Amino acid sequence: MKIFLIWPAGDPHMGTLISELEKGGLDVVYWVCQPGTEKYAPEKTVVHSYVDAMFGLPAKGVDVSEFPPPSAEILNKFHRAESVILTMMNRTVAGLGTDERKHLYYAMLGYWFGVFEKYKPDAVIFPISPHFAYDYVIYELARFLGVKTMAFYDTLIPGRALLYGGDILDGSKDLLEAFNKNKKQKFSVHDLAKDIREYYEPRIGESYNSVPSAIMEQKRNYSFFHRIFLEPKIKQSIRDLSFFYKAPRYIWNVCWQKKWDLFKFPVVFVRRLFFSNLKKEYKAFETRPDLNKKFVYFPLHVQPECTTCPEGGVFVNQILTLETISAALPSDWVIYVKEHPIQWIRFGIDYSDDRYRGYYEKMASIPKVRILPINTNSYELIRRSEAVVTVAGSAAWESVLLLKPAVIFGYPWFQHCPGMLKADGVESCRKALEKIVSGFSVSRQEIINYLKSYEEASIPAFIDHSAGRGSSLSREESMKNVARTVLKELKIKN
Template sequence: MRRFVIVELDGDLIRDVLKEFHKNGTIEIVKWYIAEENRAAFSDFPSAEVFITSWRRGLSYTPTLTEMDERRLFTELDYILANFARDTEFYRLPYYEYKHVVHMMANYFADALRRVHAEAVLFQDLPHGPTVSVIYAAARILGIQTYSLVPSEQADFFHICTSIEDYGIFEIQPRVQSAGQSVVQIEKTYRKELAYMTEERIREDLGKSGKRRFRLFTHPRAWLAERRAILKRHGDKYDSVADFIERRIVLGISRYFRTKEYLRAARRAEASNISWSEKYVYFPLHLQPEMTTDTLGGCYRDQLLAIEQLARILPKDWLIYVKENPKQLFWMREKYFFKRLSCLPQVRYISRSVDTYQLMQHSQFVATISGTAGWEAISGGKPAVVFGQCWYKNFPGVFSFSDELDLEAVAGYFIEHRAVEEVFSAYRGKALKGIFRSDCLRDAKDFDAGENHKNMLQAMEFLFVKLDGAHP
């Protein structure tokens, strides 16, 4: 019976499933880091701890990281600080203050993992966000096995990863669906119907949806419940009323003006005209901050570094057409982003109004950190160069960036569509059925809670009995 630490996975869809495996002795959950709003559901679970605030309240720990451990922590610092950028608690702290916080958190969680003699840590999704990224780094430094449940591109399936680097490889996960399963038919086209990129979803994510704006009046009880949950979750972030005013009100004002400046800078940077006859690489930018870059991007979470490296080996007469993500606001797109971009003469910053699929069609190939654009490209017959980890990384027509890449050979690579379908089918064959995150429900069809519970029991048995037992 292995000793597990669970990070999140505390919602209605998965909580009771994990408790069942603990109660029947399959695993021992020695610590469970949960969200404040779910505290009541863990009154019967003494090892549960509200992880967002746990390291703040009466913070006390024994410095546990050795000199070598601290060196390893330093190598993770770029990944960790990129994940801190998404949290207003650490908004615009000086670099040395960030280091103090990371050092305290890393020692706190490393000490906690050692105290409970943790043998494995199970994460909800690939580790991202400030606290979770530090827990992941601490586990890795201590040599503790990690697992992540990662939602698939299908709403009701997921994969298991042993590390960030395992994403797209799924090394230890054998085929779990029938080997005789028929090959999935994929239409050979760039355009995909992506639920998270519909016009309504984009407006919702940008805070412009009428449903969100008028939720106080249309669903007052739900709105008040959400506000209470937010206060519970984030109340400990603020030292005083003055601290709250500085962080929230000043930030709100700053956000307004920074958004205006970002939009002006983006308009100034836009290429006045583009030519479809030019030889160019299409590079659609990722939304940031976002897990797909901050966690999966490696050093290329700095997207301009990827563009610079691509420009450095670009054939002489080629260009790079860069287009902004439709959901992007000012975060990580401020003054020096555009100054740095302007230093690259081969780059054209393309208006958001230009159709992404037309840009894809006329390009030599598509370049992306880990985005869906790479999948859209190869499933439509266009090669893709990727800089980070992505679920389709080992598919035909996908090339991992390196200095040795011959970009003209990449552009001329012929993708056998049947091979894409076969590899995609094998990828789906490794997926486990079930939904464990409530935010995935909005894209699920004909959801049945009872059936999902059974699926999650089978999936977790696969992890805890078959997979974990074979992977000490």
């Protein structure tokens, strides 16, 4: 059985994954990889740098003269995907105009359609939900051509992932099937696996206020100290002592060969000091919350990220989401909005395609919307709110664990959890909020049954290294479990 492996991880255990897949009888005919990991590729595998793939460049050795541009018939069948892909390009080709993005998309579609026709895979394997434009093109083409797709999803419990064995917006079929089987059971907390119990029990206490591990991880990763001293290439150069001649060479390169960089940092400093930026604009509209009012809590998503594109559908546009909530909200309620604490740390405070000039001003102008200081306690907002409303954020999950209902516009991995109400427009949002006003609630028993179902459906694995911290699972074990899951899903005995 031939597979495409769209797995660009700079991980020495990629060799373990590929070896296990081959032992199981799979032929990795095409691999989109991280530069530097090509040595793990089987001899006849076509190797394609993900960096080249992101910019529409072909794999080395592939004759693109065989691949014609996409026809009008194909483009018309991909009109929904086109909108998603053009938005995804905010991540990789920010600032590129619409026509230029379209041309890049057409080039990607033509190339990958040709690759599918030439190599004829039986399945395409992704590590996570595709969200870098090129991989989403591959995903949509695979589904159009009837090729099996598989992706994995790191959940909020360390060392546990879910398999998405079809439409990524449907989530995990295994989790849904397990919950349908278990929803009328009488499981107790003591029936849950130790790691799930240790995750769950602290979160239902009234005093729980811990910063989520994923946020702590990203704060570390994007800190000045980490970027300077813990970046893998710099750590390696310190270990082999090459740092002491590379650093002066780099400084010389910046100060002499690229003279313009001499002015870059002072210009950026002055611009941020005296001119408008995201942080200043946000602060201009923020207001302290009145927790005695009736309100829904809408925490903004980090963008660009897969939780809104593709998992948010059309509600990748969070202003549209807020306008929808505002139109559906009871007259005496307000919407408390708070920026994600990682947004500025990860992407900076300069304006961008996702956070453009006037972004927060537009939000603040929406009736009933109140922008809160970024350091406002999220757990207190969840506890004091009438409901959490989000596209597909983890705040909805935290909310239902506290038996507080949540309204979701997107397709998070926990979308079928009891307490989640789905909205896709003003009318459905209004009905969801009316249901909450009428006393809709979720029981502790329902949540425990869902967690037990999650235990049964989840895989002992982690895709991103951060998702494995706090777990006793090794990276090698994780990769072997991923391979076993792939083989099982493809019904190959190993």
